[in-house]
Amino acid sequence: MSLSKEDVQRVSLLARLKLSDDELTTMTEQLGQIVSYIDKLSELDTEGVKPMAHALDLTNALVDDEPHESLPREKALQNAPRSDDECFRVPAVLGE
Amino acid sequence: MTNPPYDVIIGLEVHVQLRTNTKLFCRCSTEFGNPPNTQTCPVCLGLPGALPVMNRKAYELSVKTALALNCNIPNFTKWDRKQYYYPDLPKGYQISQFDLPMSENGYLAISSPDGEFEDKNVGIIRAHLEEDAGKSMHDEAQGLADTRIDLNRTGTPLLEIVSEPDMRSAEEARAYLQELRLLLTYLDVSDCNMQEGSLRVDANVNLHVHTETDEKIATPIVEVKNMNSFRAVERALHYEVKRQYEIWQETGNRIGDVPKQTRGWDDNAQLTRAQREKEESSDYRYFPDPDLVPVTITNEQVEAFQQQIPELPAALREKLVDEFSLTPYTADVIVNQGPEVVAYFQSLAEHTGDAKQSGNWVQGEVLRVLKEEDWELSEFPISAEGLADLLKAIQQGELNNSRGKEVFSEMLSAGTSAADAMAALGIEKVDDSALEDLCREIVMANPKVISDVQSGNEKAVGALIGQAKQKNPNVNPGQVRQICLDIINAL
Ligand SMILES: [Zn+2]
Numbered sequence: 132m133s134l135s136k137e138d139v140q141r142v143s144l145l146a147r148l149k150l151s152d153d154e155l156t157t158m159t160e161q162l163g164q165i166v167s168y169i170d171k172l173s174e175l176d177t178e179g180v181k182p183m184a185h186a187l188d189l190t191n192a193l194v195d196d197e198p199h200e201s202l203p204r205e206k207a208l209q210n211a212p213r214s215d216d217e218c219f220r221v222p223a224v225l226g227e
Numbered sequence: 228m229t230n231p232p233y234d235v236i237i238g239l240e241v242h243v244q245l246r247t248n249t250k251l252f253c254r255c256s257t258e259f260g261n262p263p264n265t266q267t268c269p270v271c272l273g274l275p276g277a278l279p280v281m282n283r284k285a286y287e288l289s290v291k292t293a294l295a296l297n298c299n300i301p302n303f304t305k306w307d308r309k310q311y312y313y314p315d316l317p318k319g320y321q322i323s324q325f326d327l328p329m330s331e332n333g334y335l336a337i338s339s340p341d342g343e344f345e346d347k348n349v350g351i352i353r354a355h356l357e358e359d360a361g362k363s364m365h366d367e368a369q370g371l372a373d374t375r376i377d378l379n380r381t382g383t384p385l386l387e388i389v390s391e392p393d394m395r396s397a398e399e400a401r402a403y404l405q406e407l408r409l410l411l412t413y414l415d416v417s418d419c420n421m422q423e424g425s426l427r428v429d430a431n432v433n434l435h436v437h438t439e440t441d442e443k444i445a446t447p448i449v450e451v452k453n454m455n456s457f458r459a460v461e462r463a464l465h466y467e468v469k470r471q472y473e474i475w476q477e478t479g480n481r482i483g484d485v486p487k488q489t490r491g492w493d494d495n496a497q498l499t500r501a502q503r504e505k506e507e508s509s510d511y512r513y514f515p516d517p518d519l520v521p522v523t524i525t526n527e528q529v530e531a532f533q534q535q536i537p538e539l540p541a542a543l544r545e546k547l548v549d550e551f552s553l554t555p556y557t558a559d560v561i562v563n564q565g566p567e568v569v570a571y572f573q574s575l576a577e578h579t580g581d582a583k584q585s586g587n588w589v590q591g592e593v594l595r596v597l598k599e600e601d602w603e604l605s606e607f608p609i610s611a612e613g614l615a616d617l618l619k620a621i622q623q624g625e626l627n628n629s630r631g632k633e634v635f636s637e638m639l640s641a642g643t644s645a646a647d648a649m650a651a652l653g654i655e656k657v658d659d660s661a662l663e664d665l666c667r668e669i670v671m672a673n674p675k676v677i678s679d680v681q682s683g684n685e686k687a688v689g690a691l692i693g694q695a696k697q698k699n700p701n702v703n704p705g706q707v708r709q710i711c712l713d714i715i716n717a718l
């Protein structure tokens with residue numbers, strides 16, 4: 132299976148990425164290669180094989196409900212492109 | 228009135244914040260009302276390399292709730308990433324459950340004491356455990372079209388409870404929500420505060436329109452959001468049903484003809500409005516979260532959780548009717564007040580030995596005061612034992628019910644025992660022979676009443692009761708009446 136330009140356009144929209152036409156062409160080719168490589172998996176006969184939920188053979192990693200200290204607010208906000216004294220600031224969110 | 232030519236089909240999705248101290252995947256506090264962004268850490272901020280670890284308490288509360296909803300608890304469950312690209316969840320996905328939820332296939336029984344609808348079980352498709360998003364606040368004050376983000380709530384454990392589309396009216400939907408909230412209160416797994424957002428409701432509604440050829444045609448499903456109270460849910464559903472029938476008559480659109488629509492309830496305007504769709508937002512592209520390992524539970528562990536579940540509302544209603552001989556109505560009123568009021572009633576009934584009298588007093592006086600004062604039962608100053616002393620005095624004829632209510636008020640305002648309050652009001656038990664003497668004196672002073680009663684008009688004796696009360700306010704009117712009749716009949 133190869134990817135169409137429309138597929139990549141749609142995925143980039145979902146990821147909120149704005150790609151130029153050149154980038155879109157490059158991405159379509161590169162992503163397409165990845166997807167067709169993964170497609171190799173479907174050559175395997177998986178009849179009767181249970182889907183795997185996790186790569187590790189490990190379950191029940193649970194911890195107790197005891198609070199730890201949170202980050203100081205300045206630290207929490209420090210990497211944000213925009214913030215005020217209290218909050219992260221982002222462009223207006225539509226659809227709320 | 229003829230029935231409308233359609234069935235109403237309603238399914239509800241309820242999100243409940245679980246009562247944990249910390250978030251679902253990190254140990255930040257979940258306390259409500261703190262300054263913005265003071266409860267975050269690398270995990271809930273979605274910083275690279277931070278790893279989530281599941282909160283045991285959240286999982287346990289989910290299992291208990293699911294069991295109370297008669298759900299099956301699979302032995303194996305896992306968590307998935309649901310792609311969600313909004314700034315109130317900075318990871319870019321929500322950790323939720325897709326194909327292997329922690330519970331499924333339950334039901335919740337609903338009933339209507341005043342017969343608005345027939346008793347039924349509303350199916351529960353599934354209840355699954357997921358994380359909450361943060362809060363977005365629109366800041367138009369400074370003329371900036373900015374959104375401010377508070378991530379304190381991000382990662383708070385939510386149980387999403389998805390019903391089957393089994394409700395056939397807005398009234399049934401309201402009853403389902405009330406019963407669900409009551410159940411959660413008895414389980415003590417959530418504070419269910421709709422104002423604080425710890426209980427949120429979305430509704431899926433459509434119609435099955437009956438045609439002349441006896442076909443039923445399903446109309447497009449609409450999801451209704453933004454309902455901030457149970458009353459709003461009821462009104463929004465009424466509105467939506469009417470609106471959808473009008474659209475059906477106009478367009479004839481069937482399910483599948485148009486994409487599923489999301490509408491928001493506007494409580495001020497009392498109508499629903501089409502919401503702008505989040506672009507492509509329904510493409511969630513779930514996949515198993517590699518950062519979290521699955522959770523397994525044995526049948527024995529499930530059984531152990533089952534043992535921890537307290538008596539639930541439906542069983543308690545039955546118990547109050549069967550074992551305490553309350554009317555279904557009184558049982559319903561008491562159970563709907565929550566487990567504390569039920570315990571108070573049970574204790575009162577035990578101390579007085581009269582469940583009916585106890586039920587009437589709880590339903591009448593106690594609940595009236597709680598409502599007037601806006602008190603929780605824990606704030607109510609009269610203990611069950613204290614009230615029982617008063618009710619026993621009434622049983623023994625030391626005072627009648629209406630004098631009893633005066634004593635009750637005195638106990639409340641003065642904070643005293645029944646005995647002290649009765650003494651303060653000058654209520655003493657009237658000695659039997661003194662009462663007999665008093666009645667004889669009054670009878671003899673009223674020859675007209677004697678002859679009226681003797682000629683068959685027993686009601687005439689009523690005039691004597693007032694006179695007896697004037698001479699001694701503590702006399703029991705019923706007793707006075709009986710004694711006077713006995714005296715006259717023996718003349
Ligand atoms: Zn955190």
